[in-house]
Amino acid sequence: MSVAVIYTDLDGTLLDHHTYSADAAKPALAALRKRGVPVIPCTSKTRAETVHIAAELGLDGPMIVENGAAVWIPEHWKLSRTDGALSDESAWCHSFGLSRGMIRRQLAILSIEWGNRYQSLCDLSDRQVMSITGLDAASAPRARERHYCETLVWLGTPADRIAFAEQVEALDMRCVQGGRFVHVLASGGKAEAVRWLHHKIRAEWPAFRGAVSVSAGDAENDVAMLEVTDLALLVRSPVFELPNPKRAGGIVISDQIGPAGWAEGIEMLIERLEEEEDRGRLLSQRHDHNAA
Template sequence: MSKKMVIFTDLDGTLLDHHSYSWAPARPALEALNRGRIPVILCSSKTRAEIATLRDELQNQHPYIVENGAAVVIPYGYFEPAPDPEHPEKRSEQTVSFGTSRDRILAVLDYLKRQGFRFRSFAAMSAGELAQVTGLSEAAAVRAQTRTATEPLLWEADADSLEVFKAVLARYRLQLLEGGRFFHVMGFFDKADAMEYLLERYRIFYQNQDVVSVALGDSPNDTRMLEHADIPVVIANAVGGSLQLPNRGNAVYSDKKGPEGWNASILQILKESFPQAAQSTE
């Protein structure tokens, strides 16, 4: 049985530079994957609006995963024939949701704030403040605030208080995941759940081929996605302390950070594990 590779990638600090948000150093690998017709699934804590903008830049037409796995968004007619191809005005993306609502999360956070926990969430920041914290433009910061099922925050107290905060959130069936810049308050789902859903769709779609998943990430909130992939790739963290996957002996660890590490890792995987794909992308 022939193999079909599907790529799942984190964005900030992985495909995108931690500081500049540029993906340009990964261009050779992205072009190789495009020529090889290998899907690249963007999988991030970013919102639908943010990823939609990036997909336009990358000319990426594949499904994508938003808000740390809160939802999978599938383009119109991607896995099956479009239901109404003669009426493009009716075209829309299919959204499969896994998360709780942001309104409920904000209600819990408001209560915990009044109990004395010290943090600043996206909802408490103006677009200008968020732009200063993240290095985004104000327009991009507005897109980052259009969330539906998660809430990022900056923790402003000590580590002991953070552990208490996590325990209290769990009473409300919420968890706290650590990302590259922020902690993320969310329900009990993650990128791995969304990845598994899409992989099952791809297995049906590529019914006569063995689907092999490759996942790339750099932060703790990528851990389960990496552990569930056939080939996990840990990108060197831009601020130090790279992830370790002790139970995955086949894990690939990049020497370079961000998109440079992404580019080198993907090209090496193509060369070593998918010679046919590598030949088609030369």
């Protein structure tokens, strides 16, 4: 039985914004593994990138990638497949919207007006990706393996970006501002993907029937996810202001930045949940004792 499932952003949250290191969160990750609390990446990164990072961090469960446009679920999790799911030898994929090719075709309508103010990440060379992201030579090609969302390097002003987003919405798609890029999605998103996956896990795994959802994020593209989970952790960023998720309660803001803030906030939330569970168990034992 697990008290929670953690859905976490990677860049700037579990990974340091500048160095991409998760070292400060590793003891907390090991403790969660021991307690049987799954940590599920929910990121704008591609599957190719996330598989690599997850392996380094010892995470072998599902992953939500490309800003929530797709969820990859390993076979060993034994969740029921959705119709038409793509798969490879180790996992299957549930996607929420159009392919990247279709999104690009739609965006072509806007390219006469806007084409000189953005560049697709997938059209850049490895060297260009490395200089924008700080990724190394091995990681840069993985960042371009996008299948369900189109990721843009924005060259115009912030005001241009808002006007562009309105035109994207008129085409039934939407723009999501990430830590470094603008992502164009046809549907889905981190919040929708987390809600879908958490419902599935609770419905199909008896041990998780009572598990609460906990999200962790640092940026504007995490806000919707931080609003839909039972509990939320806002991790301080070294580069931007704290976003402002609208919640009635159940949110913690880290004191420290990046992975150190992640560890601090997640440990506090999980301990609080476990205390509540112990209190609940004690009360029900007392109730049973009194009834006897």
